[in-house]
Amino acid sequence: MNDPRHYVVIGGGLAGLASAVWLAEAGKRVTLLERRGRLGGRTHALAAPPVDDVPDNGQHVIASGYDHLFRYLTSVGTRRYVAFPHQGVLRWPGGRATVMATKGFGALRTFLGAHPDASPADRIRAGIATARLGWECLNQPADLADLSTEQWFERIGMPATAREALWDWLALGIAAEPVRQESAKVFADVLATGIRLGIRHRRPVTIGYPTTDLDTLFVTGAERVFEQHGVDVRYRAVVRRINIHDGAVSGVLLADGTELPADAVVCAVPNSNIGGLLDDLPEHNEIYSAADKLGYTPIVSTNLYLDRPLGTKGEFEAIIGGVGVIDEVFDRQRMHQRDTSRGWLYCLTTSGAYEQIHKSQEEVVAEQMALLRRYYPAAREAKVVHAQVVPMPRATFSQVVGTDGLRPDQRTSVPTLVLAGDWTRTDWSATMESAAQSAARAVDLLLALPAPVAV
Numbered sequence: 001m002n003d004p005r006h007y008v009v010i011g012g013g014l015a016g017l018a019s020a021v022w023l024a025e026a027g028k029r030v031t032l033l034e035r036r037g038r039l040g041g042r043t044h045a046l047a048a049p050p051v052d053d054v055p056d057n058g059q060h061v062i063a064s065g066y067d068h069l070f071r072y073l074t075s076v077g078t079r080r081y082v083a084f085p086h087q088g089v090l091r092w093p094g095g096r097a098t099v100m101a102t103k104g105f106g107a108l109r110t111f112l113g114a115h116p117d118a119s120p121a122d123r124i125r126a127g128i129a130t131a132r133l134g135w136e137c138l139n140q141p142a143d144l145a146d147l148s149t150e151q152w153f154e155r156i157g158m159p160a161t162a163r164e165a166l167w168d169w170l171a172l173g174i175a176a177e178p179v180r181q182e183s184a185k186v187f188a189d190v191l192a193t194g195i196r197l198g199i200r201h202r203r204p205v206t207i208g209y210p211t212t213d214l215d216t217l218f219v220t221g222a223e224r225v226f227e228q229h230g231v232d233v234r235y236r237a238v239v240r241r242i243n244i245h246d247g248a249v250s251g252v253l254l255a256d257g258t259e260l261p262a263d264a265v266v267c268a269v270p271n272s273n274i275g276g277l278l279d280d281l282p283e284h285n286e287i288y289s290a291a292d293k294l295g296y297t298p299i300v301s302t303n304l305y306l307d308r309p310l311g312t313k314g315e316f317e318a319i320i321g322g323v324g325v326i327d328e329v330f331d332r333q334r335m336h337q338r339d340t341s342r343g344w345l346y347c348l349t350t351s352g353a354y355e356q357i358h359k360s361q362e363e364v365v366a367e368q369m370a371l372l373r374r375y376y377p378a379a380r381e382a383k384v385v386h387a388q389v390v391p392m393p394r395a396t397f398s399q400v401v402g403t404d405g406l407r408p409d410q411r412t413s414v415p416t417l418v419l420a421g422d423w424t425r426t427d428w429s430a431t432m433e434s435a436a437q438s439a440a441r442a443v444d445l446l447l448a449l450p451a452p453v454a455v
């Protein structure tokens with residue numbers, strides 16, 4: 001280690017973990033400060049003692065275009081724990097299910113509308129509208145930022161069957177907001193990123209999932225890297241302020257009143273926690289204001305243990321018409337090959353859960369079971385063995401109409417202070433890839449700083 005500078009990373013979520021890992025790999029002296037007693041931020045495993053299991057705080061899916069996230073997984077040695085099934089399942093009330101391929105010719109059928117009731121005319125209209133959608137993603141009309149995704153779909157003539165079978169739930173999955181309020185520009189930007197990555201890698205972007213819990217995927221390997229490289233990880237270390245003197249970082253002030261000297265800082269906290277940290281930075285008012293305007297979107301996740309299998313056809317199933325109660329059902333037996341002696345685990349996700357977030361655990365589970373009974377015949381007699389509802393009122397920053405252009409860059413006016421986190425400006429919406437990409441950019445900025453002059 002011939003660089004004497006001290007690099008401090010604030011926040012032990014994915015953005016902070018990736019920053020600390022990559023700085024350590026580059027031979028830097030690193031301290032990671034996390035305000036909680038654990039690492040992982042919004043991606044972590046959660047114990048469920050009554051069923052002796054360790055599910056997650058919420059099911060996370062991974063797109064094949066998550067290049068920076070894969071770089072991180074390679075660094076921490078867990079790349080092998082991601083699988084791509086190359087298919088998804090659509091589920092309608094009464095139990096009807098359609099398997100959608102996401103590879104080869106089957107993928108073409110999916111894009112033309114996998115809806116079993118789509119007429120030939122619907123399919124032609126879906127084909128034309130999909131081509132227009134792709135064109136407008138890459139050549140965006142000036143007013144896209146003023147439209148909701150739903151208004152955009154209407155304008156390009158996307159038929160109802162294609163929306164129901166693909167586009168509405170894809171849009172909800174990408175930006176965690178219902179299409180009536182999601183920004184069309186956010187959706188278009190992510191699709192454009194996907195198209196460009198598909199061209200670069202010569203294969204379409206598909207959706208995969210972790211085959212293990214999130215701590216094993218993201219945290220355990222990082223801890224090994226930290227030990228190897230001597231990274232100092234401090235838990236329950238709450239940072240109150242980043243001190244700046246003469247245009248350079250001098251240290252960070254902790255909640256216990258101590259100051260930790262630092263030569264460079266990666267500030268990797270979410271928009272909800274940025275207040276006060278950047279008071280010494282000349283542009284702090286603009287960043288705080290953007291953080292406020294970005295706001296939050298709630299997600300409710302439920303780890304539901306049943307006494308019998310639901311009879312799924314795939315690892316994950318989109319619930320058509322389940323908006324507000326369940327968007328997706330993830331079958332952890334298929335995903336993790338788990339032992340079912342203590343029940344069958346289904347992870348349910350409700351994005352944009354503006355109503356569910358205010359309900360009690362009992363109300364949420366009763367509502368979700370009522371919906372599952374409508375969609376899965378096998379659920380009619382099923383009993384709940386254990387349920388764990390995880391409400392996250394500030395699951396991600398919000399990507400509704402009017403939020404485009406607010407996200408701050410990783411670079412600040414102080415070269416030794418960089419920002420990271422899913423909410424900073426990247427090619428992606430509020431995702432793990434956005435967190436990893438922001439870390440890659442933040443670390444590159446610090447590694448490009450001139451070496452200190454030897455005295």
Ligand SMILES: Cc1cc2nc3c(=O)[nH]c(=O)nc-3n(C[C@H](O)[C@H](O)[C@H](O)COP(=O)(O)OP(=O)(O)OC[C@H]3O[C@@H](n4cnc5c(N)ncnc54)[C@H](O)[C@@H]3O)c2cc1C
Pocket residue numbers: 010011012013014015016033034035036039040041042043057058059060061062237238239240268269270273299301392394395396420421422423430431432433434435
């Ligand atoms: C339920 C749910 C489902 C999701 N599903 C998906 C999905 O399927 N696919 C996908 O790609 N993304 C998904 N996401 C989004 C993804 O989890 C986040 O975008 C990503 O984890 C954010 O990482 P981050 O490092 O930017 O922030 P965080 O994970 O929030 O990390 C920030 C860290 O900073 C710490 N911190 C905050 N303030 C301070 C302070 N003052 N001092 C010290 N430490 C501090 C926090 O404790 C935290 O550990 C989902 C999110 C949720 C909640």
